[in-house]
Amino acid sequence: MNLFRHAAFEISVASPDGLPFSPAPEVAFAGRSNAGKSSAINTLAGHTRLAYVSKTPGRTQLINLFRxxxxxxxVDLPGYGYAEVPAAVRRQWQGLxxxxxxxxxNLVGLVLIMDARRPFTDLDRKMVAWFGTTGKPIHCLLTKADKLTNQEQIKVLRDAKAEAAxxxxxxxxQLFSSLKKKGIEEVEKIVGGWLNPEIRGEAS
Incomplete structure (x- = not known):
């Protein structure tokens, strides 16, 4: 499908009010700091430096929009949950x-990035609680799956599905690995369904 291929950076803003008005659908990417969000975005887009990848958690502090x-x-949202960020900044990010x-x-769904070794932390549950009440879909990417054995992957996915229920x-x-390029087609199929006007029309 190549849904995310050739995504182009459009704007970075410090507040949602700074985002341009558009009737076009948006898909948000969110996750804990250092969960692999930027790497996942780059992998989906087939671009090594579209989203900034930092070894320092909490580095992404702006909302970045890619067309x-x-x-x-x-829409790439700031990572959350990094303890060394000052409390006032954490509260600002949370409100944002x-x-x-x-x-x-025009937000049609949320892609929630979670490290497969630590899925559904308290902050991830809070994120789901915020967004789940909107009725819009959430697709969770259990990233860094390459760091687990096949048996561990099976168990993690089973336990995460039980938690989600x-x-x-x-x-x-789903499981996802930026390193192994695993799971791209599944993401594109699910998110592509969100962006299909006919599907969205039936759901509204």
Missing amino acids: LKNGAAL LEHYLTRRE SLVGNITL
């Missing part, structure tokens, strides 16, 4: 994320 070839947008996720009218929201999950 797809079909007119839709991928919640504002965008609950009020952006206990939470409020329309949640799907």
Whole structure:
């Protein structure tokens, strides 16, 4: 499908109010700091430096918007949960994320990035709780799956699905590896369904 291929950077803003108005659908990417969000975005886009990858958690502090070839947008949200960020900054990021996720009218779904070795932390559950009440879908990428054995991957996916079933929201999950380029087609199939106007029309 190549949904994310040739995504182009459009704008970085410090507040959701700075995002340009657009009737085109948006898909948000969110996750804990250092969960592999930037690497996942780069892998999906087939671009090594589209989203900034830092070894320092909490480095991405802005909302970054990337425009797809079909007119839709991928919105990269600041990573959350990095303890060494000052409390006031953490509260600012939390408010920014919640504002965008609950009020952006053309947002059609959330891709939640979680390290497969530590899925569904308390902050991940809070993120699901915020967004799940909107009725819009959440697709979880269990990243860095290459760091687990095949048996561990099976167990992690099974346990994560059980956890997701206990939470409020329309949640799907998959394993993903930026290093091995594993899971790209599944992401494109699911998110492509969100961006299909006919599907969205039936759901609204």
